[in-house]
Amino acid sequence: MVSFSNGDVTATVNGLEYFAEQCNLAGGNNTAVITASDDTALTSTDSISFVIDAGVTGDYNLHINEGHITWGEGYSACYLAFGTASFTMREYAAGTEQCQWIADDDSSCAGPLQACKTTTEPVMTQTTTVCSTAQIIARM
Secondary structure, eight states: OEEETTEEEOOEEETTEEEEEEOSOOSEEEEEEEEEEOTTOOEEEEEEEEEEEOOEEEOHHHHHHTTSSBTTTBHHHHHHHHTTSOEEEEEEEOSTTEEEEEESSOTTSBOOOEEOSSSSOOSEEBOSSSOBOEEEEEEO
16 A cells, blocks of 8 residues: 555555655655554554656746746747647756756747756656656565
8 A cells, every 4th residue: 555645546566666656746855654564463664755747838928937948948939839728837957956847738838047036956756747757666
């Protein structure tokens, strides 16, 4: 059994590996608690921490105000790709202590290289607007 912040999921076990998946998790820091039990009802518990990068969603004005794109770099490509509609951008490492914000659905919509706002790479990512998915695959 794997317990996420929004419910429990029965893990699939294959030999010494297990797999669990949960949707609709909040972006940011998360923890899953894994409880294993055997045929004699002995149990063992462990936990795993992970980060879901839910990105930042808004129109081009929000992304300009947040510093993800500028009028000089990123605005025109983002406006051509999305117009005034909302879109999601994420921060990606782009070299030594440099990062770049890039739109999920159109990589031409990207901001300038800049100092990173986050300190770690995301472990899990939101793959669709419907489901923030955490997939845990681990060895026992």
